[in-house]
Amino acid sequence: MRRAGLLALALAVLVGGRSVEARAPEAPRLATGVAAAATGPANAAPTVDEETVRRVAAQLRCVVCQNLSVLDSPSEMAAQMRAIIRERLAAGEAPEQVVQYFVAKYGEWILLSPREHGFNLLVWAAPVVSVLVGLAVVAVLLRRWTRPRARPATPIDPALRERIRRELDSLP
Amino acid sequence: MIPELGQGALVVGIVLAVYGAIAAAAGAQTGRPALIESAQRAALAVFALVTACFLLLAYAFLTFDFSVRYVAHQTTLSTPFYYRVTAVWGALEGSILLWAWMLALYTLIVVLRHRGERDLYPWALSVMLGIIAFFLLVMTLPAPPFERLTPVPADGRGLNPLLEDTGMITHPVALYLGFTGFTVPFAFAMAALVTGRVGDAWITTTRRWTIVAWYFLSLGLLIGGWWSYHVLGWGGYWAWDPVENAAFMPWLTGTALLHSAMIQERRRMLKLWNISLVILTFGLTIFGTFLTRSGVIASVHAFSQGSIGAFFLAFLGLVLLVAFGGLAWRWDRLTAQGELDSILSRESAFLLNNVFLVAAAFTVFFGTVFPLLSEAIRGVKVSVGAPFFNQVNVPLFLSLIFLMGVGPLIAWRRASIDNLKRNFLGPVAIGLVAAAVLHLVGVRSTLAVLTLALALFAAATIALDVLRGTRARLRTGAGLARAVTGLLLRHNRRYGGFVIHLGILLVALGVTGSQAWSVQTEATLKRGQAVEVAGYRFRFEGLSATQESTHARVVGTFAVSRGGGAPIVMRPSKKFYRQEQAPIAGVDYRMGLTEDLYLVLGDFARDGSAATVKVLVNRLVSWIWIGGLVLTLGALLAIVPDDRAA
Numbered sequence: 001m002r003r004a005g006l007l008a009l010a011l012a013v014l015v016g017g018r019s020v021e022a023r024a025p026e027a028p029r030l031a032t033g034v035a036a037a038a039t040g041p042a043n044a045a046p047t048v049d050e051e052t053v054r055r056v057a058a059q060l061r062c063v064v065c066q067n068l069s070v071l072d073s074p075s076e077m078a079a080q081m082r083a084i085i086r087e088r089l090a091a092g093e094a095p096e097q098v099v100q101y102f103v104a105k106y107g108e109w110i111l112l113s114p115r116e117h118g119f120n121l122l123v124w125a126a127p128v129v130s131v132l133v134g135l136a137v138v139a140v141l142l143r144r145w146t147r148p149r150a151r152p153a154t155p156i157d158p159a160l161r162e163r164i165r166r167e168l169d170s171l172p
Numbered sequence: 173m174i175p176e177l178g179q180g181a182l183v184v185g186i187v188l189a190v191y192g193a194i195a196a197a198a199g200a201q202t203g204r205p206a207l208i209e210s211a212q213r214a215a216l217a218v219f220a221l222v223t224a225c226f227l228l229l230a231y232a233f234l235t236f237d238f239s240v241r242y243v244a245h246q247t248t249l250s251t252p253f254y255y256r257v258t259a260v261w262g263a264l265e266g267s268i269l270l271w272a273w274m275l276a277l278y279t280l281i282v283v284l285r286h287r288g289e290r291d292l293y294p295w296a297l298s299v300m301l302g303i304i305a306f307f308l309l310v311m312t313l314p315a316p317p318f319e320r321l322t323p324v325p326a327d328g329r330g331l332n333p334l335l336e337d338t339g340m341i342t343h344p345v346a347l348y349l350g351f352t353g354f355t356v357p358f359a360f361a362m363a364a365l366v367t368g369r370v371g372d373a374w375i376t377t378t379r380r381w382t383i384v385a386w387y388f389l390s391l392g393l394l395i396g397g398w399w400s401y402h403v404l405g406w407g408g409y410w411a412w413d414p415v416e417n418a419a420f421m422p423w424l425t426g427t428a429l430l431h432s433a434m435i436q437e438r439r440r441m442l443k444l445w446n447i448s449l450v451i452l453t454f455g456l457t458i459f460g461t462f463l464t465r466s467g468v469i470a471s472v473h474a475f476s477q478g479s480i481g482a483f484f485l486a487f488l489g490l491v492l493l494v495a496f497g498g499l500a501w502r503w504d505r506l507t508a509q510g511e512l513d514s515i516l517s518r519e520s521a522f523l524l525n526n527v528f529l530v531a532a533a534f535t536v537f538f539g540t541v542f543p544l545l546s547e548a549i550r551g552v553k554v555s556v557g558a559p560f561f562n563q564v565n566v567p568l569f570l571s572l573i574f575l576m577g578v579g580p581l582i583a584w585r586r587a588s589i590d591n592l593k594r595n596f597l598g599p600v601a602i603g604l605v606a607a608a609v610l611h612l613v614g615v616r617s618t619l620a621v622l623t624l625a626l627a628l629f630a631a632a633t634i635a636l637d638v639l640r641g642t643r644a645r646l647r648t649g650a651g652l653a654r655a656v657t658g659l660l661l662r663h664n665r666r667y668g669g670f671v672i673h674l675g676i677l678l679v680a681l682g683v684t685g686s687q688a689w690s691v692q693t694e695a696t697l698k699r700g701q702a703v704e705v706a707g708y709r710f711r712f713e714g715l716s717a718t719q720e721s722t723h724a725r726v727v728g729t730f731a732v733s734r735g736g737g738a739p740i741v742m743r744p745s746k747k748f749y750r751q752e753q754a755p756i757a758g759v760d761y762r763m764g765l766t767e768d769l770y771l772v773l774g775d776f777a778r779d780g781s782a783a784t785v786k787v788l789v790n791r792l793v794s795w796i797w798i799g800g801l802v803l804t805l806g807a808l809l810a811i812v813p814d815d816r817a818a
Binding site: 050054058059061064066067068069072073074075076079082107108109110111112113114119120122123124126127130131134135137138141142144145146158159162165167169170 | 405441510511527534539542545554556558564585586640772784
């Protein structure tokens with residue numbers, strides 16, 4: 001136990017010396033969170049499917065990070081948001097309801113993938129439209145470029161020409 | 173004194189760069205070699221001056237000259253030597269300086285390689301000096317690296333801790349060599365427009381430059397992924413962050429250019445398209461700088477705000493206006509009637525490749541700027557992040573992998589049924605068998621099956637071609653080793669391209685594996701407790717704390733064992749920096765060919781009795797880095813002098 005005491009002292013000097021509580025407002029909550037978890041895993045709701053938690057967390061943006069999901073982010077804020085997801089799922093909410101809770105709280109911005117309606121349809125259409133336009137342009141060009149034009153019929157069989165080319169290529 | 177010297181060197185540099193640009197243009201116009209030689213001397217002097225600026229700034233860092241604002245903001249007295257060197261380009265001002273220095277370096281090499289040429293080179297030199305002048309101007313007005321700070325602080329503020337990594341040398345340097353490298357083909361393309369010599373000269377002249385730039389850009393992206401993976405502590409390598417996207421877009425258009433340039437070389441077609449692509453690629457490098465430096469989009473890489481965004485936007489506008497204006501001016505010479513023998517040909521495959529690459533570039537571009545658009549038009553903030561980009565880009569990338577298999581073996585001009593059968597029957601069968609086997613061994617992800625089958629199909633076409641070429645050489649009596657090396661060196665461009673394709677396929681393997689099969693969990697453990705993930709047991713052994721030169725560190729110790737094997741010890745940590753609000757994760761990882769173990773320390777009890785840990789078992793990620801090495805070999809092979817050209 002003495003060793004643990006020393007360690008606590010060291011941590012207090014290193015970390016607490018600059019006051020964890022003062023730096024990060026969420027720190028006290030986290031400390032209690034760890035304490036609660038440490039008193040026994042029985043307190044955590046065992047019914048929550050972690051896969052569902054991950055699926056929800058992957059859709060949401062960690063609010064203090066740049067472009068990381070709540071699932072991926074190593075930040076304390078993201079850990080808290082994961083805890084909230086877990087709590088709400090444990091309380092019987094559907095995954096969509098949990099997502100909706102965060103949207104109501106932070107706005108559409110919290111969703112990493114914009115919802116597919118209204119103005120947002122533009123961004124979803126971009127890849128489809130750009131591929132279709134590209135294919136159309138290529139189709140038109142190919143038609144124009146392959147249009148047969150007057151020229152002497154080629155006496156060499158294309159397969160033969162291909163063979164000659166290959167053999168030329170593979171000469172040392 | 174030192175900062176004033178640097179400032180002076182910058183101003184003289186601008187004057188000389190502008191002079192050189194004008195002299196080179198005038199020399200090209202009037203045909204007076206003396207003017208061009210004078211411009212060359214100016215380019216040499218600009219290189220010397222920018223190098224001097226760089227050394228002066230480095231000197232200010234090494235001597236802790238906190239009277240320089242940039243130095244005071246990027247170091248403290250405790251910053252170790254190595255990071256004081258890399259801090260030179262660790263933020264806005266210095267990164268522009270690094271950029272300008274590389275531009276000057278490329279210009280110097282262009283001068284050394286092409287001096288004496290009269291057609292395109294003088295104009296290209298003029299364009300490059302003009303672009304350098306812009307970057308030097310940025311350093312005198314909105315982003316001055318040598319600006320003084322009064323009163324002089326006793327100690328500096330310190331580097332962003334995420335930049336305290338060895339990747340700080342390789343990642344920015346490779347990325348910037350890639351970005352700035354595309355200036356050379358752009359300059360020659362502009363020269364082609366000005367002179368009206370829009371034929372193939374600029375393409376053949378800059379072919380190798382384009383590969384070099386493309387290679388460094390690829391390397392920069394991969395090292396960025398590696399950095400993200402082992403420093404940022406989220407277990408991933410690519411977040412579709414706006415600035416990652418900004419570097420990825422010119423990579424996509426540059427890749428399109430590498431392919432479509434081959435059609436122009438061989439068939440004298442697509443002149444208009446190739447010049448458009450090179451303008452687009454160069455424009456996207458400037459746009460990327462605009463995104464990173466202006467702060468318009470929140471990103472891990474964003475450095476600062478201020479007037480610099482306006483500078484880059486104005487420059488980008490000017491570049492696009494002039495370049496596309498030139499294109500319109502030379503329209504008649506660029507739109508020669510194309511001629512194709514058949515739709516079933518390599519030309520068609522390359523055109524499709526260009527469609528998908530440019531569509532991907534546009535998708536990434538539109539997704540990246542869409543939040544700005546949404547806020548401006550609807551007044552609603554939205555995010556466009558990884559789930560969106562993954563979903564929309566996957567079909568495009570799968571199409572590209574398919575074309576990667578088709579393109580290299582389908583015949584130019586016209587593919588006969590016989591040609592198709594001979595080249596593709598085997599690889600298609602291999603792809604189908606692979607899909608069936610993957611399904612049978614229990615791979616349930618359709619996406620993973622599809623990607624791996626397509627990748628194997630593409631790899632099989634390459635193998636088939638190498639096999640045939642080698643066999644042909646063996647018949648001439650050469651030994652196996654000589655046959656293979658002879659084949660690779662004789663057709664180094666072709667096989668360099670193949671090796672690069674293999675590298676990309678390996679990257680695709682790593683991406684697919686990590687997306688489909690990685691597992692992760694998070695657990696709060698008391699000392700002595702363990703959590704099991706993917707057959708591994710992670711037991712929490714305790715916490716310790718240390719004080720390092722720039723930060724305090726809390727280290728968790730975990731014994732990791734599998735089955736009855738002896739445990740290994742892993743030590744993820746949290747680093748507490750004075751200048752940072754939140755602690756920074758120090759991940760611990762063990763890499764392997766099939767899986768990586770990756771630990772991130774979360775919250776912990778202050779007495780060390782309990783800690784939360786995030787455990788990731790990431791599958792096949794190492795193949796991304798291996799793919800990068802293979803890609804490097806391929807690029808080297810493609811760049812070595814072509815003995816047929818000699």
